[in-house]
Structures are given as C-alpha cells and as structure tokens.
Amino acid sequence: MEPKLPGNKKMPDFDQLNDRIIADRPSTPSLVIKTNLDAKDATENNPYNHDKEPKDPKEFRDYFEE
Structure with a gap:
C-alpha cells in the first residue's frame, strides 16, 4: 500500500529548493x-502601493492604519 502524500507530485522536494531564503x-x-512624522494616509509613500489605486482601498487602509 502506497502512503498518501498530499500535494502535487511535480513539486520539488522542499530541501532541494535553492531560490528562497528562510530566515530564522x-x-x-x-x-x-x-x-x-509618518504619513497620515496609508497610501502615501507606501512601497506596497506601487503608485496606483489598490483593488480594495478600504481594506488596504485598514491593514496599514491603526
């Protein structure tokens, strides 16, 4: 009987991946x-914004604002 392994068979073994850094x-x-001194608006000077309007602006602001 073969063991039931979840996942894609074409996926490489995790230990063989060399294109990722896993930090401690x-x-x-x-x-x-x-x-x-921080910006008042979460979209201003935010590197995750990429100078365009996010798909869901309310969710974006809720995530970055307190």
Whole structure:
C-alpha cells in the first residue's frame, strides 16, 4: 500500500529548493513606533502601493492604519 502524500507530485522536494531564503526568527524583540512624522494616509509613500489605486482601498487602509 502506497502512503498518501498530499500535494502535487511535480513539486520539488522542499530541501532541494535553492531560490528562497528562510530566515530564522530574530533573537530579540522589535518595537514599531508610529510618530507624527509618518504619513497620515496609508497610501502615501507606501512601497506596497506601487503608485496606483489598490483593488480594495478600504481594506488596504485598514491593514496599514491603526
């Protein structure tokens, strides 16, 4: 009886992948602080925005704004 392995048979073994970097968790905690110098709008100077209107602007702003 063959073992039932989920997934695509054409997918390479995870240990053979060489085009990815898997970083370890940082050993120290990090602190993220929002200041008065930060942009008021989540779409302004946001590298994930790519100078175009997102598909769902409300969801985009909710994700990046507090």
